[in-house]
Amino acid sequence: MPTVHFSSGSGCQAFTGGQSEVEVEATTFRRLVLELEQRFPGLGKQVEEGMAVAIDGEIFQDAYHAELKAGSEIYLIPKIAGG
């Protein structure tokens, strides 16, 4: 199963009670958001509205369909903008 890491800088651990990683059954980023919301109420919304996701190293912003594989390593980080 994919593993989601909540880096301490992401603000996600406030929702997970300090838990820094969880395994999820999701196969897409959208499914991941739904599962996180179900397990940690408020976290899915936080992830959806304010976070970018790095899946196996690549950073995605706003991509519901991004695919998660068994063994995928997922990091949630602040969304990145620019100047």
Place this chain on the structure above:
Amino acid sequence: MNYVASDLKVVGTRPVRPDGVDKVTGRAVFAADTRAAGMLWGKIKRSPHAHARILSIDTSKAAALPGVKAVVTAADFPDIPSEEAFVGEGPMNFRDLALNVMARSKALYEGHAIAAVAATTQEIADRALELIDVQYEVLPFVIDVEAAMAPDAPILHDDLFTAGVNPKAEKPSNIAKVVTFKKGDVEAGFKDAEVVVEGRYTTQPVHQAYIEPHACLASYQPDGQVSIHASSQGHFMVRAYTAKLLGMDMANIRVNPAEIGGGFGGKTLIYLEPVAVALSKKAGRPVKIQMTREEVFRGSGPTSGATVEVKIGAKKDGTIVAAQQVLKYQAGAFPGSPIGPGCMCGFAMYDLPNVDVVGYDVVSNRPKVAAYRAPGAPITSFAVESAIDDLARKLGMDPLTLREKNAAKNGTKTHYGPVHQNIGFTAVLDAVKAHPHWKTPVKDGQGRGLAVGFWFNIGGESTATVHVNEDGSVTVATGSPDIGGSRASMGMMVAEVLGIDVARVKATVADTASIGFTHLTGGSRVTFATGMAATQAAEKVVDDLKKRAAATWEIPVEAVEWKDGKAYPAGSNAGAFEPLDLAALALKAARTGGPIVAEVSVNAQGAGAGFGAHICDVSVDKETGHVTIERYTAVQDVGRAIHPSYVEGQIQGGAAQGIGWALNEEYIYNAKGQMENPGFLDYRVPVASDVPMIEAVLVEVPNPRHPFGVRGVGEVPIVPPMAAIGNAIKSATGVRMPDLPMSPPKVRAALDAAG
């Protein structure tokens, strides 16, 4: 399709820039050039106090002044609740945005908008502002970031509680947020270290200093439709924010993008547009507002000033084993400094086993910060790259060799989680090593500094439409304001795909009612993301042209190939037909299916990260403390340069702005918390005579996620300059300058202190 390995005919060349003639002849239309029949002039009354409660606002005398047609205060705008949304450039709290556009109960910085008028002349509007009577209760204020963090500091917002702390904050604080990033075991790393360097660095808020001040012209029609001409980095952003702040439907607002005279991140949010619309609605006439330079400084966002503590430990062979940072970033009057990227960027250039970074987002009584090229990264990198230089000296190691030894590569896991992929940092360092500047001995009396930098780059949502006109010329329309030459790059990519001369392609920026949503121009995203949309739209046009040729020849479309701007039968079996070029197919478009048009919208992912390295030689006048930049070389992985001249211009511009940040730029406040240098005479940006010819070296490690290999290029070049210059000063004088700007008085004082 991927064209990286193709024999490109247009991409990589240097055609004459399409916006050049209009700009050098003064014909380009900027927002301040716009006019409308019956237009009124809007002006904004601003707070003279750094922090004050607004007790009352009496506008009656101003409203009664002949020629005044409307007066507005916060009472004329919806009271927006706190709501975070990611619409523009970074998370935006709409209540904060509304309160920044027009203060409601408190003025939070000198220059905060309090009221506005619209009058028939600018002079009448100015007189009306003087007649607005505002009663304030002046409050204690705080300017400095660490003073704002102190337990007894004046509190700006009674409802601001520090996020990201455990246990949950129970008292209001100026610290809006604490963020931490950890990798490995930093304490164990430092125990393992044989050499440790530490430093405390400060940077000043610096303004983006775009030449064109903010300006807009708004017209509210009796049927509720609004037209806005505005200078911005994103007209869809202007539409969204204006609609939100006024409680309007976006469909009722049409924003026309004007030419833009610089933004650099500072035009990724709004200040004037809702005010101009509110005044126009009240007056029943179009209203134009344009800031003075003084208003730009007092009322719009610079980037953060900061305090950064850094500690790095290494083995004697130069292997870095531990790295630690504490960053305190000023957010201005409302939360939202670039502390997140600041925490992520400082060490992103290196492969480090143990990292601990803590960042604080801190409000104080200064204008709300706005994005500025690679937001947050130059600040953190000034500290880290200065410390790396100190580490090289302590180790007795060449600073390039030390960086090579610890450089991030493909597969390096960053301290914030993701793994670097398809990066060209080692290629950049190789180019530095091979460059004549690096190989030339430092001249007597001068010092040389090296520093490197990183920026993520982004993609995102973009729309592009490609039209083949009746004569075979081509128009490409996008929703991306052209700040750094995107009309040229769009035209070139489309010409490349179509196989035609770029002179036959005209690129334009379409208004919000004429093209699909496009995220603003920022984050070095446009040539990557909007370029992807334009390329795909051109490919759809080629597919369509092949179908039309096939129908004309009555052969299967698979038997048609497109090459050099013409349709050919694919081999002798397909038949013996004369090629059909774009003009011939366009001429017959009505008979083969109608207009030849394709529109593509994308949400581009896979923006390739950017890395750069700057080499700087300086001389220091020990009598005056003046630093002269003698030679400057900026090396950067650009993926693939579509139009190399524009890419070089981006790199040169970023480096020049970094030179200003390093040597001169700062806000000077008096004892009342008022800015004392709100103009280019006293806020000193570099001029041509301050900088040598900056040599831009383009390293091309193609980004495989873009059809032409593009990476963003506009952010990275502002990241290394401050440390490169500081390291050069250290080399020239033996003195480390930890506080920006490294202006003559500070350099002279540091030299004196060092004896």
